[in-house]
């Protein structure tokens with residue numbers, strides 16, 4: 587996987603051309619968004635810090651992997667201590683606008699701290715994302731800092747959130763499954779279309795088009 591930093595932008599107007607699929611990383615300050623990007627790509631390319639509020643702009647990274655190009659967007663965190671009533675106020679107008687209007691975002695990754703998996707602010711973000719997401723966009727919840735949990739606590743978290751994805755950025759754990767899920771979401775359907783159809787008739791192809799919301 588090749589990754590390079592592209593640019594930082596304060597708003598959607600300064601963002602790169604929306605000509606590639608993007609994956610946006612969201613979550614509270616300090617949850618490990620920038621660390622997640624580094625672990626996922628296997629490169630220390632995003633700046634991390636133990637002080638919340640490190641990432642202040644919308645940061646675009648371009649990735650090339652197996653002949654495919656896409657971007658990862660590292661966003662500023664929100665709500666470290668306080669809980670505010672609206673995401674707009676919490677995050678600022680520009681970020682709210684970016685998330686609503688950036689149509690080439692195909693996947694929102696919502697990172698949550700495995701030690702505090704059900705905070706009010708995260709429920710708000712979940713609701714917010716579900717309210718803005720379009721038919722061709724998906725949300726994936728991933729819990730960070732699993733290295734801080736005991737086995738028992740991991741089991742409890744998995745019961746509470748069936749199918750939950752857990753990672754440790756410091757120990758680089760959980761990324762095989764995470765990468766598989768992300769690839770499925772980004773390219774799953776296309777890979778189907780590229781592969782020999784194996785006797786699949788036009789009906790099946792039509793169905794797929796409908797599922798994708800095209801046609």
Ligand SMILES: Nc1nc2c(ncn2[C@@H]2O[C@H](COP(=O)(O)OP(=O)(O)OP(=O)(O)O)[C@@H](O)[C@H]2O)c(=O)[nH]1
Pocket residue numbers: 613614615616617618619620621622633634635636637638639640641642661662663664730731732733734753754755756757
């Ligand atoms: N133990 C442990 N620490 C982690 C993990 N992920 C991140 N951290 C630590 O948490 C702190 C914050 O990490 P960042 O990646 O900068 O967090 P962020 O979400 O980008 O924060 P902002 O940019 O401020 O919103 C750093 O000290 C990281 O080393 C993890 O999986 N396990």
Ligand SMILES: [Mg+2]
Pocket residue numbers: 619620621633634640641660661662663
């Ligand atoms: Mg950051």
